[in-house]
Amino acid sequence: KFLRHQFNLKYLDLSHNKLAGNFPTWLLENNTKLEVLYLINNSFSGFQLTGAQHGLLSLDISKNSFTGELPQNMGIVLQKLVYMNISKNSFEGNIPSSIAKMQGLRFLDVSTNNFAGELSQSLVTNCFSLIWLDLSNNNFDGQIFPNYMNLTQLQLLYLDNNHFSGKIKDGLLRSTELMVLDISNNRLSGHIPSWMGNFSYLQILSMSKNLLEGNIPVQFNDLLDLEILNISENNLSGSMISTLNLSSVEHLYLQNNALGGSIPNTFFRGSALETLDLRDNNFSGRIPHQINEHSNLRALLLRANYLQGPIPHQLCRLRKLGIMDLSHNRLYGSIPACITNSLFWKVGNESLYQLDEEGADVGNVDIRDYYNSTVQLRLDESDLRWLVKQVEVNFMTKNRYESYKGVILEHMAGLDLSSNELTGNIPSEIGDLQNIHGLNLSYNFLSGSIPESFSNLKMIESLDLSHNKLNGQIPPQLTELHSLSKFDVSYNNLSGPIPDKEQFSTFDESSYRGNLHLCGPPINKSCTNLPKLLEPSSKGAEDESAVDMVAFYWSFVASYVTLMLGLLAILWINPYWRRL
Structure with a gap:
């Protein structure tokens, strides 16, 4: 009323x-x-x-x-x-x-x-004043x-999650002020037009989840203000152009394509890049080792390619790294102990990306700038159109892929080296990564024991060491890991009693299967006969020694007989000795 x-x-x-x-x-x-x-x-x-x-x-x-x-x-x-x-x-x-x-x-x-x-x-055509x-x-x-587009003042354009199809026409060329373009999740096909390198003010370009093919236009080097480039989940193919620089890009998403060849060194030479996602491509060769000491890389995702060689020690320079996934490649050699140099993994007292401190200038749009109100108003925040940078990282933990963004991403830390050909002992220094939430070293050829220092991984939620050649006991100190909800050491050579206190009381037989000498309630195997299983009796040792001596005597006789037969054969072949 x-x-x-x-x-x-x-x-x-x-x-x-x-x-x-x-x-x-x-x-x-x-x-x-x-x-x-x-x-x-x-x-x-x-x-x-x-x-x-x-x-x-x-x-x-x-x-x-x-x-x-x-x-x-x-x-x-x-x-x-x-x-x-x-x-x-x-x-x-x-x-x-x-x-x-x-x-x-x-x-x-x-x-x-x-x-x-x-x-x-x-x-x-007619709403030529649009900027958003x-x-x-x-x-x-x-x-x-369409060619009749005439949005000459447009700065921000979002057409994502629709059903647009066909090749990309050039009607957008008149929008020379463009700063944000999102055409992801449509049905676009053909090559990425080279004229997209003409938008000198472009900061965010997302073309993911389409049917685009070909390679990345070298004209993208002209996008000097570009910060986010997402062309993932397309049909892009071929080797990456070595001259592709993308020096200003902070977040680069190229995953789920068919790109091949070597990973360009330029990705690691600069200091601007914070997210590099090259998962599920056909990259081969070695991981580049020319890494900038002042790199700001927070997430390095190289999963499911054909990369070979050892893990380069130069990766230890990535001191701001929070998430690294090198899984499902052909990497060999040992795990560098210095890989634990990341301060975020060790301390984690800051946000990974500091996104809350990074407002995006392109979204600072206030309608009060475009009309003269006759009253002084404090407008609702929905009118103050800030564009928050949509940084997202996918990482597998607890046997499933999780998408991390926003506040959750800020505090996520994980390392995945699974499904490679890594050998040697697990560096005890990994126990210094007190802020790490997910650690996966499964499906390698790692040997030695599980480091007791793992008891320092206070934030760990998922720990997978399965399908290796680890031996010794499961350190009882691991019961101090109160956040642990996924633990898997199956298919190793572990022995001794299984810890059954704290979080370990929640893990079932699947966490331990394939270890013949483990015992304890989780696998319904008593530990009372453990000494007999682990320590051979003195009689058995004597029998083994006796067998060794018999083998020695037989090998000596066989060697003597072989020598004599060889000498006789030589004499028989020589015609002089045959005449005698």
Whole structure:
């Protein structure tokens, strides 16, 4: 009733309530001077407009339950809009052609709805003032950048998670101010256009989960402001171009392609790179050893390639490393003890990426910069459009892949060297990695005992040493690992009693199978006969000595007989001795 009697409102925020019913058109009719209307996070379901034009500048009805199509006259009634957010609803159909009348529209977010059809020509031709356009998470299809696009002021474009298909057209070339482009998770095919190297202000480029082929254009070297490049999960192939520099890139995702050849040394020479994900490709040769002492690399993921040779000691220079996955390659030799030099693995008193300190400048957009309000307003945070860098790392722990991002990524630390051909003892220095959460050394040829220093891995949640040649006992000190939830030492040569206190009381027989001389409750095997199993009797030792002496005598006789037969053969072959 109070609002029914208001006729001079300029700013109205009814967000985060439980309001339901149809969009309140009467608010616009009663308040002709209304400039800002926020109805975020309510339960409104019907959206209709009257035929009268209104001077509203900012409209946010995101996170409601709106259904059906947008009113066909929307662009006429609200043609003064500068900012419109209708995301996270259930709108369907396509964007009405009347949106062409909104020539002052700067920000448009229609993401996470059920819109379908090809890109509205009215939108991408006549709304030439747009700087932010988000059509992600819908059902749009057809060509992604038709030639008639005319978004000359566009800075941020999100078209990810739709059904766009075919080759990438060059209609985007007119958007020379572009800073963020996300076209991931569509059905795009063909080669990556070389003209994408023309966007000199581009900071984030994501083209993952498409059907793109060929190689990475060398023109990407011209993207001097590029910070995040994600072209993973495509059909890219061939050897990486040695001249590819990408000197400014901080997060590089090339996983799940068919790229081959050697890993370019340039990836390790610079200091900007923080994430390098080359998993599941066809890279071969050795891991580059020319590593910058001032490297900022936090995550190195080389899993499932054809890399050979020893683990280079130069990796020990990566002192900020938090996650390293070299598994499923053909690496051999011993594990370098200095691999524990990472301060994050040892201490972990800081965030891995410090993402909370890194705001992304491209998203610092305030609608107050684009219209002159007649009142001083402190706008809702949803209007202050910060773009948070979406850094994500996949790492296998507890026998499953986990995707780490945000706060969880900041505190994740893991090392995976499994499924290689590594030999030698496990360095006791690994026990210094007090901040590590996941450690996997399985499926190698490691020998020796499990270091007692592993009891210092206070944050460890998953420890897999299975399928090696380890011997000796399981250190009872490991019961001090209170966070341990996955433990596997199966298929080794371990012996003695199995610890059964604290976390170890939760591990079953599968953690220990394939070790004939282990005993204890988890495998239902008594330890009472353990001395007989481990220590041979004196009689057995004497029998073994006797067998050795017999073998010595027989070998002596065999050698003598062989020598005599050889001498006779020589005499027989020589014709002089045969005549005698």
